[in-house]
Amino acid sequence: MAKLYVVGFGPGGYEHMTVKAVRAIEGADLIIGYTAYVEMLKAAFPDKIYLSTPMTKEIDRCRLAVEKTMAGLNVALVSSGDSGIYGMAGIVLQVADQIQAPVEIEIVPGVTAASAAAAVLGAPLMHDTALISLSDLMTPLDLIMKRVSCVAQADFVICLYNPKSKKRKDYAAQAAALVMEHRSAQTPVGIVRHAGRDGQQTVITELGKLAEADIDMFSIVIIGNSRTYVKDGKMITPRGYQL
Amino acid sequence: MAKLYVVGFGPGGYEHMTVKAVRAIEGADLIIGYTAYVEMLKAAFPDKIYLSTPMTKEIDRCRLAVEKTMAGLNVALVSSGDSGIYGMAGIVLQVADQIQAPVEIEIVPGVTAASAAAAVLGAPLMHDTALISLSDLMTPLDLIMKRVSCVAQADFVICLYNPKSKKRKDYAAQAAALVMEHRSAQTPVGIVRHAGRDGQQTVITELGKLAEADIDMFSIVIIGNSRTYVKDGKMITPRGYQL
Numbered sequence: 001m002a003k004l005y006v007v008g009f010g011p012g013g014y015e016h017m018t019v020k021a022v023r024a025i026e027g028a029d030l031i032i033g034y035t036a037y038v039e040m041l042k043a044a045f046p047d048k049i050y051l052s053t054p055m056t057k058e059i060d061r062c063r064l065a066v067e068k069t070m071a072g073l074n075v076a077l078v079s080s081g082d083s084g085i086y087g088m089a090g091i092v093l094q095v096a097d098q099i100q101a102p103v104e105i106e107i108v109p110g111v112t113a114a115s116a117a118a119a120v121l122g123a124p125l126m127h128d129t130a131l132i133s134l135s136d137l138m139t140p141l142d143l144i145m146k147r148v149s150c151v152a153q154a155d156f157v158i159c160l161y162n163p164k165s166k167k168r169k170d171y172a173a174q175a176a177a178l179v180m181e182h183r184s185a186q187t188p189v190g191i192v193r194h195a196g197r198d199g200q201q202t203v204i205t206e207l208g209k210l211a212e213a214d215i216d217m218f219s220i221v222i223i224g225n226s227r228t229y230v231k232d233g234k235m236i237t238p239r240g241y242q243l
Numbered sequence: 244m245a246k247l248y249v250v251g252f253g254p255g256g257y258e259h260m261t262v263k264a265v266r267a268i269e270g271a272d273l274i275i276g277y278t279a280y281v282e283m284l285k286a287a288f289p290d291k292i293y294l295s296t297p298m299t300k301e302i303d304r305c306r307l308a309v310e311k312t313m314a315g316l317n318v319a320l321v322s323s324g325d326s327g328i329y330g331m332a333g334i335v336l337q338v339a340d341q342i343q344a345p346v347e348i349e350i351v352p353g354v355t356a357a358s359a360a361a362a363v364l365g366a367p368l369m370h371d372t373a374l375i376s377l378s379d380l381m382t383p384l385d386l387i388m389k390r391v392s393c394v395a396q397a398d399f400v401i402c403l404y405n406p407k408s409k410k411r412k413d414y415a416a417q418a419a420a421l422v423m424e425h426r427s428a429q430t431p432v433g434i435v436r437h438a439g440r441d442g443q444q445t446v447i448t449e450l451g452k453l454a455e456a457d458i459d460m461f462s463i464v465i466i467g468n469s470r471t472y473v474k475d476g477k478m479i480t481p482r483g484y485q486l
Contacts, residue, residue, distance in 0.1 A: 017262055085357075085369075094481065097475065109358040115327055115352040128387075130399065131373075239381050
């Protein structure tokens with residue numbers, strides 16, 4: 001029976017894909033994804049058949065994936081990072097349930113953007129971390145900012161997904177202002193653009209300067225906790241071991 | 244020049260390792276890790292040379308890795324999950340800095356336990372998530388519980404690492420009680436033991452029953468947010484798309 005694999009292929013570079021992701025993509029009759037992700041995969045898997053849909057067409061993409069699987073094709077529905085963290089796993093399960101599709105679905109986990117960015121910066125995620133998306137397409141802005149404020153208070157490392165877009169120019173600055181109510185303006189902040197793939201760029205700055213930093217929708221922002229420090233260009237959140 | 248790779252090899256099964264993790268392990272002259280992790284790797288890489296140290300000897304393990312690299316060996320310092328999330332990345336950078344070791348260190352990110360567990364449960368991490376370790380070896384219990392309380396208030400999905408040990412029998416129950424101050428006792432909770440490796444076991448229960456659940460140090464506990472639901476045995480946190 002045909003099967004639908006929901007594949008998180010990691011940050012983008014072939015080397016960061018899991019063995020299972022590679023096998024699911026190689027074994028698929030059809031690979032479906034958002035246009036930009038499909039382009040990333042074509043370099044590593046040039047001979048496969050791809051179908052891509054634009055960014056805002058998540059539900060159409062999932063329906064297509066389910067329907068093609070029902071028609072007998074083995075499908076890999078791909079997204080970057082981990083398909084289970086702000087990825088396609090949820091929508092595809094919901095769509096399959098809605099149309100009562102008798103297809104077997106397997107979620108293939110991958111390296112999420114937070115992990116890819118952290119590896120480049122040093123070791124900022126050694127302690128409790130909150131993952132927050134600044135996209136307000138699906139979430140009211142006041143809930144997003146309440147979350148930022150709560151985790152700032154409890155000294156979490158904060159990892160911001162989707163920190164900026166054309167419509168959300170100053171959300172990262174708003175978030176920084178809220179965190180500074182509880183944390184010093186000198187708190188280290190790491191920004192990684194295109195983490196773990198071609199064009200990777202890294203900046204380590206300070207919370208007080210985040211508002212002026214160069215951030216876009218391909219960036220991940222990691223705000224350190226009260227004990228995070230920078231040494232020799234590496235951002236480190238200590239766990240508390242006595243060296 | 245010899246190099247030290249700090250490798251997160253994911254949940255444990257070979258298929259969940261990244262291509263880069265496999266290459267780093269295959270190319271290493273020496274693989275160093277905690278005894279239980281080394282045993283997991285021996286099945287996939289039987290012909291390599293391994294050195295293992297007990298669980299509480301993290302600093303000794305990192306020193307050994309740095310010293311062996313300085314002596315000219317290519318070393319893979321391994322841990323399960325992502326080396327950058329509650330992993331060895333931080334300590335090894337600190338140790339190398341302390342002894343001013345002139346070694347090149349590369350952090351190889353992997354699939355963290357939250358991602359591995361989520362993939363098995365369905366799609367519980369589709370929205371903002373807090374990662375909290377319940378181990379109080381390095382962190383005061385009151386700070387841990389403050390963090391639980393703050394993220395419960397702001398309706399985060401909560402992923403508990405290290406939820407139990409011989410000395411910490413009731414911390415998960417304490418955490419559940421705090422979350423219930425803000426969330427219904429019927430909130431779905433997923434527990435995955437040995438996620439993504441041999442012996443995997445999954446239970447989906449409710450927040451009000453977490454205190455009686457069978458949890459151990461190999462478990463990951465994921466507490467849903469106020470909108471998380473269970474359907475056909477899958478735990479799903481909706482993102483807000485209109486189907």
